[in-house]
Amino acid sequence: MKKRFKPSIAAIALLAALMAGCSNGSGQGEAEPNAPAQTDEARNAANSEEAGSSAKLSGEPVALSLFYYDKRFQITGDMPVFKKAAELTNVSVQNVAPPGGEDQQAYNLMLSSGELPDIIAYKTADLNTVALEGALHPLNELIESHAPNFNKFLEERPDIKKAITAADGNIYVVPFVQDGTGKEGWFIRKDWLDKLKLAEPKSVDDYYEALTAFKEKDPNGNGKKDEIPFFSRNPLIGVYALLPLWDSFHDFYLQDGAVHYGPYDPAYKDGMANIAKWYAEGLIDKEIFTRGNTARDVLFAGNSGGSVHDWFASTSNFNTTMSGSIPGFSLLPIAPPASSSGKVQEVTKRDTMNGSGWAISAEAKDAELVMKYLDFWWSAEGRTLFNFGVEDETYTMVDGKPVFKEEVLKQPSVVDYLISDYGAQLNIGAWQDFAYEEQWSNKIAIEGIKLYQDNGYINTEFQLPILSYTAEEQNRLKEILPPIQTYVSETSQKWVMGGEPVEASFNAFRARLKEMKMDELLSIYQAAYDRYKNG
Structure with a gap:
């Protein structure tokens, strides 16, 4: 029994x-x-199945x-x-x-x-x-x-x-x-680049130059400085998408078999300081934390959005939906701009x-x-x-x-x-089956995915695989991880919006993470990854 x-x-x-x-209002x-249970006759019929x-x-x-x-x-x-x-x-x-x-x-x-x-x-x-x-x-x-x-x-x-x-x-x-493997990539208004006689940005410095030109030189031609150079429909994740431009990351990642946490790395200071600078200069949407999931629809329809890091298929489709209302609208995927150290990589991938x-x-x-x-x-x-x-x-x-x-x-x-x-x-x-998505993705999306896959831009070894944890590890994760995630999110948003200078407070930030058992958290992830690797 x-x-x-x-x-x-x-x-x-x-x-x-x-x-x-939680509300108990709904009846069940x-x-x-x-x-x-099956009868013997039914079981025998089922057992005759072949692969x-x-x-x-x-x-x-x-x-x-x-x-x-x-x-x-x-x-x-x-x-x-x-x-x-x-x-x-x-x-x-x-x-x-x-x-x-x-x-x-x-x-x-x-x-x-x-x-x-x-x-x-x-x-x-x-x-x-x-x-x-x-x-x-x-x-x-x-x-x-x-x-x-x-x-x-x-x-x-x-x-x-x-x-x-x-x-x-x-x-x-x-x-x-x-x-x-292709999931997300960098997109930029090619028609704006052409109008301003700018080449496709190849590095973080080129990208900065392009975004600055979008802000200052009225590429939408309406006589106003209303362009929003970089934006995202995902509040903090959209900001985090910029971190690899300074060799940083916002989450757990792998390097040479060791598990790291991006915000705990010294490189996070440089990444967040530069993002805060771009935000202060108006290169990043001032409403990036509140605009929400309709950001692409609103900003592309208003001919004010310049660049985004997002999914290939749905983002490429704006070339079709905007073609009737914005003459010459051209939103194309580009290779990841080389980071401050020269790395060209895409750290997101299709799980x-x-x-x-x-x-x-x-x-x-x-x-x-x-x-x-x-x-x-x-x-x-x-x-x-x-x-x-x-x-x-x-x-x-x-x-x-x-x-x-x-x-x-x-x-x-x-x-x-x-x-x-x-x-x-x-x-x-x-x-x-990826073939299902290929059929409803337009040509630009397919070419973008091919660009990233064929050139090896997608760092497939960067993100952690799905790991399994012991009961004891799971209990510790539930205790340690949520407060750390909340603290990192709140502090990062404060830095971006200028509420606190990154350089002056980063050491205290790292010290606080250490107090919150960051090293123990890393050891749990490392143990789980080692089991996965050696299993």
């Missing part, structure tokens, strides 16, 4: 702390019961309970992608997550209820935490015996296998994995895993069937369904490859349309 998962006293205390002050209906085939996983229809919470897009069994999956596998899902509220609150309520669904989809780090308390079913043997597609993938990608292996040596989560996935709960009635269902999404048929939707509804096959229909490509947001109307591209344990 399976033991019902009960959160530990520490876990319950943590849940209470996280939920303090009864969840669908867990699916019954990559579309044989049904069960001889009779089975419904699995699922927790999947998203503020904008909730999984329902009626979504065409999941209906098609049920048709192919004889297995459907019934989402027990409540509508509304916050994701952490919904997740905590599910855990504290004492009744776990068959499948839990959430953040990998959180899932690995409760796994160590017995909430999840270890997947190692199930993957070898009942997941031929996912097992084959792990054999070909040992780096992924290492990354998803928890500190106790078990795998608990089937992750969301994505192709490609191999986005930190989400799904797992089998310890209370699943038939873990073997659930594993087979999770594995279906890694078959050729399941992967196409996840990425492109339903054949003849969202795509057709052309020369053996799925090609989106015009109805899909003309949507304002292809991704939102695929998710909301079909259930494709949700944050489940599946393998995202």
Whole structure:
């Protein structure tokens, strides 16, 4: 008889702390019961499946309970992608997550209820935490015996296998994995450069010269100095994007096998001092901390935004959307400007895993069937369904490859349309195909990604992989990391806005980080990375 998962006293205390002050206003209906175990006949039918085939996983229809919470897009069994999956596998899902509220609150309520669904989809780090308390079913043997597609993938990608292996040596989560490395890049108004007879900036000094010219020389031609040379739709992250121009970084990173924290490095002083200087000179949007997610739409539509560091696909699309209203509008990706020491590198990259996935709960009635269902999404048929939707509804096959229909490509947001109307591209344990994004990205975006990838600008060894931590390490991280992150964010914003001189206060800043257990934090990350590297 399976033991019902009960959160530990520490876990319950943590849940209470996280939920303090949250509203209880929304009622929660009864969840669908867990699916019954398979009959012997059904199990025999499922066991006849071979890797990559579309044989049904069960001889009779089975419904699995699922927790999947998203503020904008909730999984329902009626979504065409999941209906098609049920048709192919004889297995459907019934989402027990409540509508509304916050994701952490919904997740905590599910855990504290004492009744776990068959499948839990959430953040990998959180899932690995409760796994160590017995909430999840270890997947190692199930993957070898009942997941031929996912097992084959792990054999070909040992780096992924290492990354998803928890500190106790078990795998608990089937992750969301994505192709490609190109993510973000530098964009500049090429039409403004041409008007001012400026060459494409190749270095931080060139970039400074271009931004200064944008501010002073009226490239939009309206007779006002209303241009905003550099801006971002992400408040502090947008400012941090400039740090590599002075060989600095805002987060944890790797160098020669050692874990570092950018704000703790001496180079952070130089980076923040220069950013504060640029802000004071009007080269950085004065509203960068408040303008928000619509910054690109507002500033490009107003013909006032000059340069940005952002995603290739969505940023390149402004060349299309602005072409009718701003004659000659040309926003092109450029190589990363060389830093003050001459480095040409892009420190952002498309994460191999986005930190989400799904797992089998310890209370699943038939873990073997659930594993087979999770594995279906890694078959050729399941992967196409996840990425492109339903054949003849969202795509057709052309020369053996799925090609989106015009109805899909003309949507304002292809991704939102695929998710909301079909259930494709949700944050489940599946393998995202970069080909889906290529089809709705314009030529400029594809050329930008190619520019960065072909020239080796993307520093793929810079960012930390997803790491697993022991229970003790997780507890210390929860205690140490959040206060440090808050302190760094608040101090950095104060520096940028001129509230405090960087040079005069940086030593005290580093000393405060040390008092906040920065060295212990680095040792935890280093130990986790060493396990990953040597695993």
